[in-house]
Amino acid sequence: MDQLARLSSLRATDYEAMLTAAVLRQLLVDGNALALLINRRFRMSLVFNVSTLQVRVECEPTSVLMQGPWLDQRLAELQFVFTDRFAPDAAKQFDSIERRKLAGVAFEGRDDFLAHAVAHGDGQPRETASVKDLIKFYAIQMGAVHYGPKDDGSLLSRIAGSAEPFLRQTLTAVGRVAHRALLPMADAIILASKDHPFGLVIPNPASGASLAE
Incomplete structure (x- = not known):
């Protein structure tokens, strides 16, 4: 957990941010996801709170709606606070619908969080990339765990050339949300x-006794 907090810090280097994928994969994605194995003893509710605020990013070869750092509710709230305070004219772009997205979604459990879409392409049929897709993309295609084919035909691999900094910021936000949920x-x-x-x-479970007796 300390490693996840360090790697998903806003002060992390680009390389450290990429390594967030390796830790997240071990905790949440792998077949024997560490967080789920540990939670068999504690049976705690794992709640992942995200905002649904998106920003349109012009990428090659398609325009993409992406969450970036605003996946993290705490960071998304700063977006509104600072825009309202220092750029009131620009704040008018945030209508009531956009502001409601800040309230976001609370995913109770790993699977729904991993399925949450963090990027939407404009192509037909419309493609999406989930939290799980993003973690695996950085773990494999970008080499955080081991190197795989750079272009697997997915939305993420096609836009990475022009949108990689935004994807990395999204991965950092995923790490921050996961850390808060697992803490x-x-x-x-x-x-x-x-x-x-x-x-x-x-x-x-083994002895019938309590762990703290």
Whole structure:
């Protein structure tokens, strides 16, 4: 979790931001996703809160609606606050529908979060790229885990040449959202090792005893 926080920091280098995909894949995507294995003991609700704010980016070969950093609700809120405060004329572009997107969506569980679309192409049929697609693209095509074919025909591989900085910002936002969702479970792991009364009493499936007795 500390590594995820560091790699998905807004101060991370481009290389560090790319490595976020390796950690996210291990935690959420792989067949034995680490977060799900650990949560079998804790049975916590993993809630991923995202905004649905999108920005149109002109890419080659198509125009794309992309979330970028605004996937993270906290960063999206800054967009509105600073625009309202320092560019009131520009703030008029944010109509009530756009502002409602800031409220976003709370995905209760990994699967719905991974399926959330972070990019929409304008082609026909209209293509989308999900959180899972983005993680795997950086893990494989961009080499965060191992190198695969650069162009697999997907929307992400076709627009990466002109939109890679925006895709990387989206990956950083995914990391920030995931870190926030998994932090209560990480805290529970630490507190479960503490003695009563300052530790968590959590059933131990193997022995029937609590982890904090």
